Amino acid sequence: MKTVSFALLLMATLAFVVVGCSDNSAVPVSPTDQSAQTPASLEKSNKVDFTFEAHNIPPAIPAKMWVADGVLQIRDAHAFEAVTAELEPRATGTMEHYLSLSLDVVTGEGPCHGSFTLTPANDAANGGVWEGTYEGYRSRTNTTNVFSLPLKLVAHGRGGDIDGMQAKFTITLNVLTNDTWYPAPIYWSGTNGAGTIIQH
Numbered sequence: 001m002k003t004v005s006f007a008l009l010l011m012a013t014l015a016f017v018v019v020g021c022s023d024n025s026a027v028p029v030s031p032t033d034q035s036a037q038t039p040a041s042l043e044k045s046n047k048v049d050f051t052f053e054a055h056n057i058p059p060a061i062p063a064k065m066w067v068a069d070g071v072l073q074i075r076d077a078h079a080f081e082a083v084t085a086e087l088e089p090r091a092t093g094t095m096e097h098y099l100s101l102s103l104d105v106v107t108g109e110g111p112c113h114g115s116f117t118l119t120p121a122n123d124a125a126n127g128g129v130w131e132g133t134y135e136g137y138r139s140r141t142n143t144t145n146v147f148s149l150p151l152k153l154v155a156h157g158r159g160g161d162i163d164g165m166q167a168k169f170t171i172t173l174n175v176l177t178n179d180t181w182y183p184a185p186i187y188w189s190g191t192n193g194a195g196t197i198i199q200h
Contacts, residue, residue, distance in 0.1 A: 076098045163199060
């Protein structure tokens, strides 16, 4: 009798364990539980963000200029800028560019576009340079002879450590003119630039 009781007790215990296991295995795993169990990606970001400022290096080399239908046309003005990128030496250096403008002779407003080469200072890119283009629209401000020019720039690395990389920049320039040269620009600068280098 004791043997039969012991056998029944053993079978009941085994049945309880099996039922308990099957209940646990049927509990669904929530998405938050799954994400907590998934290891974080070890892949490194290929983007480097930075801030920068730019200042015109006077004097600009005289450009082709003429007025037609009340619009001052400036073509391929050869100019230089000092670009300083915070914590990013590959984007710090001298920008040589050719810019074109079509400015209303009354309002001083109009589109701007151009091409540029940015040479990093102190050979920070091991001989590489950035080549790119930009565009924007110059608008009046509340200050006489001062204009706002938001620009978007896109560049590609050529040579050195930046070969094949891409860079994107945005900046709003404060553009100055005067009564003598109005509406042609005589100086510009910007301190609120944001950039991104997309690496290999």
